[in-house]
Amino acid sequence: MILWLCLLLEMVLVSTAARGPPRVSERVAHRQSVRLGRTMKLPCPVEGDPPPLIMWTKDGRNIHSGWTRFKVLQHGLRIKDVETDDAGTYICKATNGFGSVNINYTLIIIDDSGARGGAGAANGDSEHGPELAGKLVRPRFTQPAKMRKRVIARPVGSSVRLKCTASGNPRPDIVWLKDNRPLVDEEGGAGGDGKKKKWTLSLKNLTPEHSGKYTCHVSNRAGEINATYKVEVIQRTNSKPILTGTHPVNTTVDYGGTTSFQCKVRSDVKPVIQWLKRVEPGDENKFNSTIEVGDHRFVVLPTGEVWSRPDGSYLNKLLITRAKEEDAGMYICLGANTMGYSFRSAYLTVLPGQRHQTLTDDKGILH
Ligand SMILES: *[C@@H]1O[C@H](CO)[C@@H](O)[C@H](O)[C@H]1NC(C)=O
Ligand SMILES: *[C@@H]1O[C@H](CO)[C@@H](O)[C@H](O)[C@H]1NC(C)=O
Ligand SMILES: *[C@@H]1O[C@H](CO)[C@@H](O)[C@H](O)[C@H]1NC(C)=O
Ligand SMILES: *[C@@H]1O[C@H](CO)[C@@H](O)[C@H](O)[C@H]1NC(C)=O
Numbered sequence: 001m002i003l004w005l006c007l008l009l010e011m012v013l014v015s016t017a018a019r020g021p022p023r024v025s026e027r028v029a030h031r032q033s034v035r036l037g038r039t040m041k042l043p044c045p046v047e048g049d050p051p052p053l054i055m056w057t058k059d060g061r062n063i064h065s066g067w068t069r070f071k072v073l074q075h076g077l078r079i080k081d082v083e084t085d086d087a088g089t090y091i092c093k094a095t096n097g098f099g100s101v102n103i104n105y106t107l108i109i110i111d112d113s114g115a116r117g118g119a120g121a122a123n124g125d126s127e128h129g130p131e132l133a134g135k136l137v138r139p140r141f142t143q144p145a146k147m148r149k150r151v152i153a154r155p156v157g158s159s160v161r162l163k164c165t166a167s168g169n170p171r172p173d174i175v176w177l178k179d180n181r182p183l184v185d186e187e188g189g190a191g192g193d194g195k196k197k198k199w200t201l202s203l204k205n206l207t208p209e210h211s212g213k214y215t216c217h218v219s220n221r222a223g224e225i226n227a228t229y230k231v232e233v234i235q236r237t238n239s240k241p242i243l244t245g246t247h248p249v250n251t252t253v254d255y256g257g258t259t260s261f262q263c264k265v266r267s268d269v270k271p272v273i274q275w276l277k278r279v280e281p282g283d284e285n286k287f288n289s290t291i292e293v294g295d296h297r298f299v300v301l302p303t304g305e306v307w308s309r310p311d312g313s314y315l316n317k318l319l320i321t322r323a324k325e326e327d328a329g330m331y332i333c334l335g336a337n338t339m340g341y342s343f344r345s346a347y348l349t350v351l352p353g354q355r356h357q358t359l360t361d362d363k364g365i366l367h
Contacts, residue, residue, distance in 0.1 A: 021099030022048030033108040034082050042105050043076040044092035052094035052101075059088045059151050084109050085228070088148050106148070111140065138223030139168035153232045158206055162229045164216035165199040172220040176201050179212045206233045208270070240340030241267035244313060248333050248346035253323045255353040261318040261346060263333035270308065271337045273316040275301040278330040298332065323350045 026045035034040040046052055056063040056070075056077050063070050063077065071078045079086055090105040141147060143165040154160050166172055176183045183201075203210055215228040248261040265271050276298040279290055290297040307315045314335075320327055328350040334343040 019049045019098070022046045022052035022094040022096055022101045024101060024103060028103055028105075030104060031106050031108065033110055034079075035110045035112065036082055036084065038082050039078065039080045040082060041073070041076045041078045042090055042092070042107070044094065044103055045075060046092070046094040046101060046103070048094065048096050048098070050096045052096040055093045055095070057091045057093070058086075059149055061151060082109060084111060084225075085150065087144060088150065108144070135169055136220075136222035137167075137169040139166045139172040139218045139220055139225050141165065141218075141225065141227065142167050147227055150228065151230045151232070153234055154206055155234050155236055156206055156208065159202065159204040160206065160231060162201040162203070162214055162216070162231075163199060164201075164218060164227055166218040166225070168218070168220045168222060170220050172218045174198060175217045175219075177215045177217065180215070183214075203231070206231075208233050208235060235269035235338075237267070237269045237337055237339050239268065241265045241271045241335035241337050241342050243333065243335055243342050243344045248318075248331065248344060250347045250349070252349040252351060253320065253327075254351050255323060255325070257323050258319070258321045259323065259348070260320060261331055261333065261348075263316050263318075263335065263344070264309075264313050265316070265333075265335035265342075266313045267335065267337050268312075269337050270306065271314055271335045273306050273314065274303055274334045274336070275316075275318045276332040276334060277301055278332070280326075280329055283326070320348065323348075325350055325352075 024045060025047045026043070028043055028045065032040070032042060044054055044056075046054070054072065056072055063072065069080045069083075071080075077090065077092065087107055087109045090107055092103045092105075094101050094103075141164065143163060146163045146165070152160055152162075162176075164174060166174070201214060201216070211231055211233045213228055213230055215226055217224060217226045219225075242265070243263065244266045245264040247264055251259050251261065253259040261275070263273055263275075265273055276291070276293075279287065279297040279299060284290070284297060287299045290299050292298075301318065304317060304319070309315055316333070318331065318333075328348050330345050330347055332343050332345045334341055
């Protein structure tokens with residue numbers, strides 16, 4: 001009996017002693033390489049008590065179920081049909097209540113499809129060598145290490161250089177596209193003077209309009225390759241939005257009629273404007289998803305475009321067509337930016353008017 005108690009006590013002590021942040025249980029190679037088209041697995045050997053939650057990121061972005069070729073398994077990340085763009089920095093983050101641990105990887109993609117066609121010549125760096133007449137070498141990127149970061153976030157006013165240094169025989173040409181449309185020269189500063197500049201797209205004095213997908217197409221007679229960068233220009237602000245003017249205002253509409261609420265938001269960066277409607281008592285189960293604010297539940301309504309006005313404010317309208325009884329109630333306009341949010345509410349009253357509804361339905365006008 002005593003022995004049994006001691007054993008139990010020891011087990012409890014051992015197991016409580018083991019509780020703590022996750023730890024890496026095996027050595028891993030932080031640089032990994034894989035050939036194009038293959039399937040590979042990046043291991044994440046971690047243990048912990050409580051068992052940690054595992055999350056993977058690639059170049060800072062969460063890998064989720066929308067990434068169809070990727071699968072987060074119990075002890076690693078599987079990548080199927082590896083593509084050139086899969087190159088990058090992968091981090092496995094294991095977290096439990098005590099803390100977290102990261103395992104990071106640099107993944108290199110080996111593309112030897114060019115080498116086969118190039119009959120040996122592709123092994124040398126033909127950018128610096130003489131062009132061998134007759135020997136076609138399809139283009140390849142010669143500095144993949146400088147192209148790993150494909151999603152680039154930069155503050156307004158800063159600059160960014162996108163690189164697509166490549167070689168091939170004959171010497172390839174490069175074309176840059178923004179959101180799939182050819183870039184006008186003056187927009188980017190691509191091409192132009194000097195060998196080095198040819199492969200680099202410099203974007204200076206960034207504005208939000210610079211945000212987008214930039215693709216370089218590098219081609220010669222032997223083939224074509226491309227790479228895409230996503231640039232996000234982030235606006236900074238020191239103040240949360242303010243709702244200005246009198247809107248939204250209490251509004252009354254006939255049954256079946258059309259009306260709208262307006263919301264005017266002042267903000268030095270483009271705000272997110274969102275309309276919410278308070279869920280009336282008894283209607284809680286009518287909606288798939290509601291959010292709770294204070295004592296009330298709200299549904300998030302689909303929002304139309306946010307219009308920018310010359311006076312620096314932003315306007316959004318919520319249109320209510322063919323008003324029904326259940327449209328009546330409290331509406332909230334919420335203006336938000338990175339510094340915070342402000343909101344205002346107004347009520348919609350729907351006047352009963354069965355005749356009006358019948359009329360419009362018969363003629364089918366109000367749609
Ligand atoms: C990757 O891991 C090493 C060693 O743990 C660390 O020095 C480095 O900062 C990590 N890099 C990133 C991007 O987390
Ligand atoms: C870019 O290259 C990939 C192969 O890496 C190819 O499948 C794709 O069609 C190319 N995109 C364009 C727009 O040429
Ligand atoms: C708007 O309607 C609500 C509810 O009927 C009322 O409490 C509020 O005072 C009204 N606001 C204005 C400005 O009339
Ligand atoms: C709730 O979800 C179902 C199925 O996903 C969908 O058909 C329905 O339109 C949704 N209802 C609302 C009010 O969003």
